[in-house]
Amino acid sequence: MSFQEIFALHPRPTALDPKTVLRCIEECLDCAASCTACADASLSESDSQRLLRVVRLTSDCADVCDATARVVTRQTASDLGVIRATIEACAAACVACAEECERHAAHHEHCRLCAEVCRRCKKACDELLHAIG
Amino acid sequence: MSFQEIFALHPRPTALDPKTVLRCIEECLDCAASCTACADASLSESDSQRLLRVVRLTSDCADVCDATARVVTRQTASDLGVIRATIEACAAACVACAEECERHAAHHEHCRLCAEVCRRCKKACDELLHAIG
Amino acid sequence: MSFQEIFALHPRPTALDPKTVLRCIEECLDCAASCTACADASLSESDSQRLLRVVRLTSDCADVCDATARVVTRQTASDLGVIRATIEACAAACVACAEECERHAAHHEHCRLCAEVCRRCKKACDELLHAIG
Amino acid sequence: MSFQEIFALHPRPTALDPKTVLRCIEECLDCAASCTACADASLSESDSQRLLRVVRLTSDCADVCDATARVVTRQTASDLGVIRATIEACAAACVACAEECERHAAHHEHCRLCAEVCRRCKKACDELLHAIG
Numbered sequence: 001m002s003f004q005e006i007f008a009l010h011p012r013p014t015a016l017d018p019k020t021v022l023r024c025i026e027e028c029l030d031c032a033a034s035c036t037a038c039a040d041a042s043l044s045e046s047d048s049q050r051l052l053r054v055v056r057l058t059s060d061c062a063d064v065c066d067a068t069a070r071v072v073t074r075q076t077a078s079d080l081g082v083i084r085a086t087i088e089a090c091a092a093a094c095v096a097c098a099e100e101c102e103r104h105a106a107h108h109e110h111c112r113l114c115a116e117v118c119r120r121c122k123k124a125c126d127e128l129l130h131a132i133g
Numbered sequence: 134m135s136f137q138e139i140f141a142l143h144p145r146p147t148a149l150d151p152k153t154v155l156r157c158i159e160e161c162l163d164c165a166a167s168c169t170a171c172a173d174a175s176l177s178e179s180d181s182q183r184l185l186r187v188v189r190l191t192s193d194c195a196d197v198c199d200a201t202a203r204v205v206t207r208q209t210a211s212d213l214g215v216i217r218a219t220i221e222a223c224a225a226a227c228v229a230c231a232e233e234c235e236r237h238a239a240h241h242e243h244c245r246l247c248a249e250v251c252r253r254c255k256k257a258c259d260e261l262l263h264a265i266g
Numbered sequence: 267m268s269f270q271e272i273f274a275l276h277p278r279p280t281a282l283d284p285k286t287v288l289r290c291i292e293e294c295l296d297c298a299a300s301c302t303a304c305a306d307a308s309l310s311e312s313d314s315q316r317l318l319r320v321v322r323l324t325s326d327c328a329d330v331c332d333a334t335a336r337v338v339t340r341q342t343a344s345d346l347g348v349i350r351a352t353i354e355a356c357a358a359a360c361v362a363c364a365e366e367c368e369r370h371a372a373h374h375e376h377c378r379l380c381a382e383v384c385r386r387c388k389k390a391c392d393e394l395l396h397a398i399g
Numbered sequence: 400m401s402f403q404e405i406f407a408l409h410p411r412p413t414a415l416d417p418k419t420v421l422r423c424i425e426e427c428l429d430c431a432a433s434c435t436a437c438a439d440a441s442l443s444e445s446d447s448q449r450l451l452r453v454v455r456l457t458s459d460c461a462d463v464c465d466a467t468a469r470v471v472t473r474q475t476a477s478d479l480g481v482i483r484a485t486i487e488a489c490a491a492a493c494v495a496c497a498e499e500c501e502r503h504a505a506h507h508e509h510c511r512l513c514a515e516v517c518r519r520c521k522k523a524c525d526e527l528l529h530a531i532g
Contacts, residue, residue, distance in 0.1 A: 002516040003432035009509040010440045029428055033402035033472060040473045041409045043318055052309055053210035059325075060204045060215055066465060067200035071193045073432065074439045077186035082193055085225035092218035110408040117401040135383040136299035142376040143307045162295055166269035166339060173340045174276045176451055185442055192458075199332060206299065207306045243275040250268040319476035326470045326481055333466035337459045343452035348459055351491035358484035 001026075003073070010075045017131055024087070024128040025069050031094060031121035032065035038101065038114035045108065053100050054111060061097040061118065064090050072128070084132055087125045094122040134159075136206070143208045150264055157220070157261040158202050164227060164254035165198035171234065171247035178241065186233050187244060194230040194251065197223050205261070217265055220258045227255040267292075269339070276341045283397055290353070290394040291335050297360060297387035298331035304367065304380035311374065319366050320377060327363040327384065330356050338394070350398055353391045360388040400425075402472070409474045416530055423486070423527040424468050430493060430520035431464035437500065437513035444507065452499050453510060460496040460517065463489050471527070483531055486524045493521040 004022050014021070035058035042051040042058070068090040071083060098118035105112035137155050147154070168191035175184040175191070201223040204216060231251035238245035270288050280287070301324035308317040308324070334356040337349060364384035371378035403421050413420070434457035441450040441457070467489040470482060497517035504511035 001429040001432070002512050003429055003436050006433050006436040006440065006509045006512050009507075009512070010436070010443060011445075012443045025432065029432060030400040030402055033400070033424065033428060033468065034405050036469050036472045037402050037405040037409070040322075040475050041405065043321060044409060044411045044475045046410075048318075049314065052314075055309060056207055056210040056306075057212060057215070060207065060212075060219075062469075063200040063203045064215075064219060067196040069432065070196045070435050070461075073435045074189055074193065076439050076443045077189040079190060079193075079229045082190070082197075082222075082226050082229045085222040086193075086197060089215075089218040089222035093215050096212045096215045108408075110405045113401050113405050113408070134296040134299070135379050136296055136303050139300050139303040139307065139376045139379050142374075142379070143303070143310060144312075145310045158299065162299060163267040163269055166267070166291065166295060166335065167272050169336050169339045170269050170272040170276070173342050173455075174272065176454060177276060177278045177342045179277075181451075182447065185447075188442060189439075195336075202299065203302050203328075206302045209306050209310045241275075243272045246268050246272050246275070322473055322476040323478060323481070326473065326478075326485075329466040329469045330481075330485060333462040336462045340455060340459065343455040345456060345459075345495045348456070348463075348488075348492050348495045351488040352459075352463060355481075355484040355488035359481050362478045362481045 007073060012075065014075045014078050020128050020131045021072060024124040025072050027117070027121040027124040028065040028069035028072070028090065031117050032062045032069065034114050034117045035059070035062040035065065035097065038110050041110045042108070051104060054104060057097040057100050058114065061093040064093040065121065080132055084129065087129055091122050091125040091129070094118040094125065098122065140206060145208065147208045147211050153261050153264045154205060157257040158205050160250070160254040160257040161198040161202035161205070161223065164250050165195045165202065167247050167250045168192070168195040168198065168230065171243050174243045175241070184237060187237060190230040190233050191247065194226040197226040198254065213265055217262060220262055224255050224258040224262070227251040227258065231255065273339060278341065280341045280344050286394050286397045287338060290390045291338050293383070293387040293390040294331040294335035294338070294356065297383050298328045298335065300380050300383045301325070301328040301331065301363065304376050307376045308374070317370060320370060323363040323366050324380065327359040330359040331387065346398055350395060353395055357388050357391040357395070360384040360391065364388065406472065411474065413474045413477050419527050419530045420471060423523040424471050426516070426520040426523040427464040427468035427471070427489065430516050431461045431468065433513050433516045434458070434461040434464065434496065437509050440509045441507070450503060453503060456496040456499050457513065460492040463492040464520065479531055483528060486528055490521050490524040490528070493517040493524065497521065
């Protein structure tokens with residue numbers, strides 16, 4: 001992907017470690033797209049009635065991850081309080097989504113994979129929160 | 134607007150007070166649209182160099198308010214932890230944006246109005262957080 | 267809502283009729299929020315299996331309306347080709363969503379109302395397309 | 400990224416060639432993130448006054464690419480008319496953004512890279528439009 005290179009060319013970069021920031025953005029983008037795909041696949045399953053909570057939480061997680069990717073990408077005149085609260089919301093959405101998807105992992109491979117990407121995104125959020133301090 | 138009526142027709146509504154929830158959604162929608170308009174107006178001002186932090190924080194606030202409006206609108210299989218963390222991020226984005234816009238309120242009426250709507254949105258978020266407990 | 271006032275304060279407004287532009291933005295915002303609420307209500311109905319196409323098309327319509335509201339709100343350095351193509355996508359999403367929601371209007375009041383708001387949004391898009399020429 | 404695997408696990412996939420669809424989604428995600436990063440970098444350049452049209456068109460392109468990625472990802476009960484109109488809007492946003500970024504490519508490497516990713520996204524959109532017919 002090209003956005004990492006563009007991110008690295010910012011004329012006034014933040015003091016945060018760029019690898020940790022980029023890792024968080026990459027995971028947010030993959031998590032958002034994975035959640036949209038898992039919500040849609042769950043909707044088409046024959047047992048979709050049992051997957052309502054998956055559809056709900058993947059939809060929330062996609063929305064919050066998309067917003068987080070944008071907020072974390074921006075480096076102009078950063079406000080660490082806004083960035084921190086946004087990443088915390090993202091981590092909360094990822095954990096709730098992972099827990100629900102894991103309940104269906106044995107029957108639906110897309111739920112198993114979606115839980116994995118949510119856990120990775122949560123980890124990348126935690127590492128960025130740690131770097132922010 | 135029609136979405137309030139549609140919201141009220143949910144077959145399995147949450148236990149949260151619908152007026153408090155709707156108030157929060159309405160303010161998030163107005164705040165997101167106001168922030169997008171203020172970012173764009175600021176970009177076209179002759180002193181836009183002094184408004185970089187306004188553009189940055191209104192852009193963040195628009196993204197977080199849009200995600201929050203969607204998460205708070207959904208009533209199926211709600212997870213209060215996700216909703217709470219998302220509203221907290223929204224409140225943080227609104228406060229930071231209001232503070233910066235207030236610095237430019239004397240010179241730019243769109244900043245003065247944007248600060249007002251951010252303060253109202255923050256208040257509606259706080260009231261919903263209080264209702265969630 | 268405050269965003270109309272902020273929109274009107276742009277230092278270098280476009281040549282388009284502001285009432286027609288604002289009407290389109292307002293309808294996009296209501297349509298996006300209504301579609302998110304209708305998708306969520308449909309998911310919780312006992313006959314949600316019959317509403318899969320409603321959930322799909324309201325989700326698409328919400329995403330396209332949100333993007334359209336943002337693109338149409340911006341007045342700095344406008345590109346009419348981009349604005350036109352975006353509004354055309356919005357009109358297409360609104361029509362498809364209205365047609366599907368109308369099929370379920372007799373059984374689900376939220377579908378009936380959602381179809382109405384989609385039709386209004388389509389009309390506001392058409393009027394703005396006509397103004398753009 | 401994991402979303403490609405999750406996409407491929409949809410229980411009722413569309414008849415469209417999955418490689419062409421996935422290519423379009425991948426390019427939309429990279430283009431959206433690249434445009435957000437380029438808008439933000441442009442804002443912080445010392446000659447940002449000359450980059451207003453870049454900031455405007457990258458912001459539009461990010462919003463339209465994000466919506467397009469979601470619409471194209473969904474496979475449940477697809478409406479080809481909606482998908483087609485959305486991809487056409489995306490292609491239009493990518494071309495306008497690429498043309499403007501190319502004007503600044505000699506002075507700003509992030510604009511040069513952003514133009515490249517917009518051109519690639521436009522190509523992936525055209526190939527999917529051709530596959531849809």
